[in-house]
Amino acid sequence: MLKTQNSDIFLRLENSGAKTVALQFPEGIKREAISFAEELRKKGYIVIISGEPCWGACDLDLDILKSADVLVHYGHAPVDDTKNIIYEFLRHDIDINSLEPVLGSIKGKKIGLVTTIQHVHELERIKVFFAEKGIECIVSKGGKRTPYKGQVLGCSFEAAKNTGCNEILFVGTGVFHPLGVSLATGARVIAFDPYMKEVRIADPDRLLRQRFAKIEKARSAGSFGIILSKKSGQKREELAERLASLSDKACIISIGEVTPDALLNLGFDAYVNTACPRLAYDDQARFPRPMLSPAEFEIVCKVRDWEDYKIDEIN
Template sequence: MGGGRSGEGRGGRARIGDLRAAAGSGPREPPSCRAMATAFSSDGETALRRQLGPAAAPRGDLDSFYEMGRAAAFVREGGFCKIALQFPDELLADAVAVATQMEAATGAEVYVLGDTTYGSCCVDEVAAEHAGAEAVLHYGPACLSPCRKLPVLHIFGKQPMDVRCCAEAFRELYPDRESRVVVLSDVVYAHAMGELEQQLSPDYPNIVFSRVVCGDPPGPALPGDVRQFGRQFPVEAPGGLQDCAMFYVGAEGLALTSFMLTWNCCPFSSFDPATNCGRRETFNVNRALMRRLYLVERARDAQVVGILVGTLGVAGYLTVLQHLRELLRWAGKRSYTLAVGKPNPAKLANFLEVDIFVLVACAQNSLLDSSEFYRPVVTPYELELACNPGREWTGNYLTDFRDLLPGACAHVELPAAVHVEEAVPDISLITGEMRALHCRDPPAPQLPPSTALACRDQTQALAQISPAASFLESRSWRGLEQQLGQTPVAKAVQGRRGIAIAYEDEGRKQP
């Protein structure tokens, strides 16, 4: 099952029979006894053990928490013969029990996705297709981004919540009963919003509760309706959303950060059901926006941009990739499209020729903190602010890349191409140097003859095509010499066996 972690590579999967065998039927050891797990079976295994946290105990209320009846009805009504169950790390302890019940209730062939290709909040259609699944049951927190291919049922898991305590915290934060407040919640607490509404609505006539919508909501939006982040709610305030306050039920995390940046004109408060504490959010939105706008200026200075594919399941990701390529071509910048799984500093440091990266991911995962990265990572919206002169900063921040596509609410066409002599130069706010504004597609480079890769006298022609070749040309060290035809041919011999700290042909050291 891929180790049960959200891994870097392709999604792992396991049949339910294999999972039962792996789980074993004997008594469970205490977490302290199972804290160390071996990765190898050789004599050097003790030096390569990795520390693991204590395993979570399975739940006893599976039917209620995982809505087993609704999930089984979804599978039977769809006529699915093979399904995939996707769990986040914190719920993997229940995977065997849930999959066993689903297989018994539906007769379908059940696979558990033990690894996720990207973020666990997104439906991993890639791993599901590897197993040949016809549908996916996604458990736990979700970004609610619409999928491209497979039918999906979201089961958030009914996390416990003290509704009475939440209502008291709300009354303390909003003593004015005429306050206009929009109540948002993490999806794992959506089941309790109905009861919370019953307690607060009689005292607060202007309170509005958002509704969770999985995928694209049907039909056109009504006037005054807001549809974002898988939530839908009406706004009846005279000044629109900016006259409303936001009350978020859930823990601090990426979802709350996205809400606060997107609706940065609204004051936020929150209630964490895990601690039963309510507070006014003091997240400095202006400071965060200043940081993001600084990255926009870095994108304006960049000449080579790496487009990071951060999702393969969200609808429209191929369209936005093409949109970004055209945008960069129009701005006179060179681009690479990179699929590296979950980005981290070590992976992206391999592309030194890239000046900046743009991450195409779901709304929750697109705001990547790149302070530890060798090069900054921006969002598609920030790249548009940098490269599209027709898009101006209005104070509204966009995290959903689908809003930028043609036909969307925030799409802005590229201006018509103009001649070079009409281009307006500007000054970089970072380097202080003057840069020219590219207002038309750069001419397509002419491909060199096929011998350009082998002939040293045509290296410059190759460098004009590839930013990587140009960067390599400027480096003092370019790798090992090939020395073709100079190295004598030697007969292959058997090498050492084992691991580096204990090869089989080495004598054991006496303690």
């Protein structure tokens, strides 16, 4: 079994009264669903495994609940209060002593501290580590989509903004989260990868140059497709309608899975993303036409200045 945050998953299932259980695993660990399904069948449950793509708790397979009593969603914490969902997120421990190299990058005596859901259970130990070195760590609550203190998502950086610090440490993998924290807060962001044991300073300048180029290219577009996601936690209908009202060249597209082929077949000159914010930032290279964030489309439509640029978040 995978190492999870909660050890009472079977008790919670028993208390739910469910007889048929649906399982949803994200792409990176989908193969683990087989062994978990076997455990459940031994306990007398009927099990259905979701084969749909899954990229987060915003991507629930609600259709499968038509055939099951409850959906066990693995790998993520809840982003809303959808009923009949049991969340079981994964936990990854950190070698606290590996944080030693971070000390050389910290300039002040107080820093904000944020991480992803896999490491939130380690935040107290990390605070103690730095406190012993004379550095105070501020861990703050986030928004509705981030139920754990210090937790950030690629679409929500409230926990970072709420620290009020001008220097923030992000513990986790990848470059997008620390860049997002930097753009959302304006703070100096130190990123520590607990697996590679690497320390770097987030530099959003390259990303901003890339985004500026996409905006400039989109200015000559003859048509804009406003992407309206069908996914449970990504459907921002009011936002899509407001953006479509900014230009007579814009049309709303209702879509489930946003893929390069799907957009290529639709044939718009440029697209505006109201689905997962990372589509515009992380996945732009996959798409043949410019993919703008809501704020970037507002810049194209001249209702926002470049100097008022902001990263897209879902609140």
